[in-house]
Amino acid sequence: MNPRCSPWERFPNVLRNQDFFEEHLRALFRETDRMIQARNQSEGYRFRQKRTLLTLFYEASSRTETTFLRAAQNLGMDTIAVRDPARLSSEVKGESFEDAIRTYGGPKKDDAYRIADIIVLRHEEEDRPERAASVSAVPIINAGNGSDQHPTQSFVDVYAIEKIVGRLDNLHVGIVGDLRHGRTCRSLAYLLPKVGTGIRFTFISHPDLQMGRDVCDYLRQHGIRFDVHAEYGNVLPELDLLYVTRLQKERDPEKLRALAPALAPLRLTPERLEALRPEARVFHPLPIDSSVPELSEMTPELCAQARARDRDPRLVWFDQCDYGVPVRMALLSLIFGA
Numbered sequence: 264m265n266p267r268c269s270p271w272e273r274f275p276n277v278l279r280n281q282d283f284f285e286e287h288l289r290a291l292f293r294e295t296d297r298m299i300q301a302r303n304q305s306e307g308y309r310f311r312q313k314r315t316l317l318t319l320f321y322e323a324s325s326r327t328e329t330t331f332l333r334a335a336q337n338l339g340m341d342t343i344a345v346r347d348p349a350r351l352s353s354e355v356k357g358e359s360f361e362d363a364i365r366t367y368g369g370p371k372k373d374d375a376y377r378i379a380d381i382i383v384l385r386h387e388e389e390d391r392p393e394r395a396a397s398v399s400a401v402p403i404i405n406a407g408n409g410s411d412q413h414p415t416q417s418f419v420d421v422y423a424i425e426k427i428v429g430r431l432d433n434l435h436v437g438i439v440g441d442l443r444h445g446r447t448c449r450s451l452a453y454l455l456p457k458v459g460t461g462i463r464f465t466f467i468s469h470p471d472l473q474m475g476r477d478v479c480d481y482l483r484q485h486g487i488r489f490d491v492h493a494e495y496g497n498v499l500p501e502l503d504l505l506y507v508t509r510l511q512k513e514r515d516p517e518k519l520r521a522l523a524p525a526l527a528p529l530r531l532t533p534e535r536l537e538a539l540r541p542e543a544r545v546f547h548p549l550p551i552d553s554s555v556p557e558l559s560e561m562t563p564e565l566c567a568q569a570r571a572r573d574r575d576p577r578l579v580w581f582d583q584c585d586y587g588v589p590v591r592m593a594l595l596s597l598i599f600g601a
């Protein structure tokens with residue numbers, strides 16, 4: 264593929280999934296295949312020009328930040344991970360967010376003054392990716408903006424669905440958990456129907472934690488079929504994929520902790536797993552919240568099973584997670600037209 268034709272170069276920011284078209288995803292998945300092959304065959308794949316990726320994470324992360332750093336390093340990039348900016352950056356001295364972004368990625372008179380060539384941002388406030396993009400001269404990647412979206416997680420999820428389930432068309436996808444605050448659920452609902460035809464969603468949650476009206480309206484406008492359920496009912500045997508998520512208790516700790524018992528009846532148990540077809544797959548964006556085992560979205564047996572070598576073939580969230588590095592390598596490669 265001629266990289267000059269890449270749709271990613273025309274608009275290199277990754278802010279929200281409504282911005283993307285099927286051609287973005289197809290190009291991304293081809294590039295991911297290429298990254299995996301290059302890795303298997305030779306030294307791998309490296310940028311010729313020196314570039315620096317900066318991560319700016321105001322919220323906790325285990326996977327997204329480290330996989331971006333690993334992806335960048337695999338491509339021969341330099342990396343800077345800003346330490347705990349909520350506590351340690353000059354914002355605690357009253358500096359505006361815009362001035363901080365201008366420092367890291369604003370226009371520079373000379374490349375020698377440059378700190379970052381791309382900024383990966385996670386923040387609890389939903390408008391931060393847009394605000395960052397409005398003052399940055401380098402691409403901004405939204406790595407999670409509050410309860411809104413997490414586009415690159417959904418890139419990983421959709422790539423993983425194609426590889427693990429074997430197709431993107433005619434899938435019945437159940438999404439269960441805190442859909443109201445779960446940014447990975449929202450991003451997946453926007454993204455999957457852009458590459459898969461005949462997608463049908465069933466959103467399963469307590470009414471106070473159901474999928475936002477904005478996403479439902481978008482799906483309706485685009486003719487995507489979805490149902491909203493408060494319980495599993497008879498849906499489990501019909502699903503091709505069950506996407507399980509945790510209660511996002513950090514969004515409103517008091518209120519959401521009080522709702523935890525209301526979500527507990529939806530947790531995945533060995534009995535519920537048995538109701539899924541043998542070919543169905545269970546995804547989870549991780550982390551699984553095991554802090555109070557009886558309130559976790561997944562029973563401890565299933566967590567242990569998923570880590571075991573001879574696991575039930577339906578419990579695939581670590582395989583899903585392992586695509587994080589190559590998909591993010593591919594994204595960086597397309598953004599920089601390398």
Ligand code: NCD
Nearest residue numbers: 327407413446447548549550
């Ligand atoms: C998710 C997130 O940060 O939204 N984590 C991730 O990046 N895979 C999911 C979550 O925290 O529940």
